[in-house]
Amino acid sequence: DAKTTQPPSMDCAEGRAANLPCNHSTISGNEYVYWYRQIHSQGPQYIIHGLKNNETNEMASLIITEDRKSSTLILPHATLRDTAVYYCIVRVAPSNTGKLIFGQGTTLQVKP
Amino acid sequence: DAGVIQSPRHEVTEMGQEVTLRCKPISGHDYLFWYRQTMMRGLELLIYFNNNVPIDDSGMPEDRFSAKMPNASFSTLKIQPSEPRDSAVYFCASSRDRGEAFFGQGTRLTVV
Numbered sequence: 001d002a003k004t005t006q007p008p009s010m011d012c013a014e015g016r017a018a019n020l021p022c023n024h025s026t027i028s029g030n031e032y033v034y035w036y037r038q039i040h041s042q043g044p045q046y047i048i049h050g051l052k053n054n055e056t057n058e059m060a061s062l063i064i065t066e067d068r069k070s071s072t073l074i075l076p077h078a079t080l081r082d083t084a085v086y087y088c089i090v091r092v093a094p095s096n097t098g099k100l101i102f103g104q105g106t107t108l109q110v111k112p
Numbered sequence: 113d114a115g116v117i118q119s120p121r122h123e124v125t126e127m128g129q130e131v132t133l134r135c136k137p138i139s140g141h142d143y144l145f146w147y148r149q150t151m152m153r154g155l156e157l158l159i160y161f162n163n164n165v166p167i168d169d170s171g172m173p174e175d176r177f178s179a180k181m182p183n184a185s186f187s188t189l190k191i192q193p194s195e196p197r198d199s200a201v202y203f204c205a206s207s208r209d210r211g212e213a214f215f216g217q218g219t220r221l222t223v224v
Binding site for chain 2: 034038041042043044045046049087099100101102103104105
């Protein structure tokens with residue numbers, strides 16, 4: 001599985017967009033980028049995933065660079081409840097196992 | 113659906129005792145994952161099942177750990193004998209095919 005690199009921590013002002021970067025320079029052509037988050041004391045929560053096109057859902061947007069070596073998760077209007085650890089995961093292709101391997105993630109602190 | 117259900121939520125046991133953690137996946141999901149989370153090591157994948165069959169147990173720390181999935185709606189993770197270093201939060205997750213995984217609320221295990 002391709003490894004990912006994320007900054008250990010970030011701050012964001014409440015109401016502003018939070019942009020969380022992730023590097024995955026060794027990603028293979030058939031590997032997806034997944035984002036999860038973990039709010040304190042809870043189980044990880046799925047946010048979004050993508051292959052090469054940008055994706056948007058009710059929670060966030062995912063921007064993947066054209067060379068697919070990096071991506072950015074965007075929370076358009078961060079709230080205090082978005083304070084969490086955010087994990088960027090490159091997942092083995094659907095034809096394989098489907099397992100998720102978590103790194104250390106980025107701790108996002110949303111401040112009033 | 114009530115989501116992934118884990119029991120117990122908290123477990124305190126004495127070193128040397130047997131501990132059994134339980135998980136009920138979401139109905140219709142064919143993948144089940146067991147993770148362990150500690151401050152030092154983060155989220156570690158211990159084992160996962162597909163259609164009740166263990167696929168990859170390479171993350172199981174040692175022979176004291178065992179996991180079973182006797183049917184599609186139930187899985188157990190057993191530690192025998194337990195040791196203080198097994199203290200952690202254990203998460204169970206399930207997914208359908210290779211879609212996003214849904215996590216339970218976890219079992220916080222303390223071995224004294």
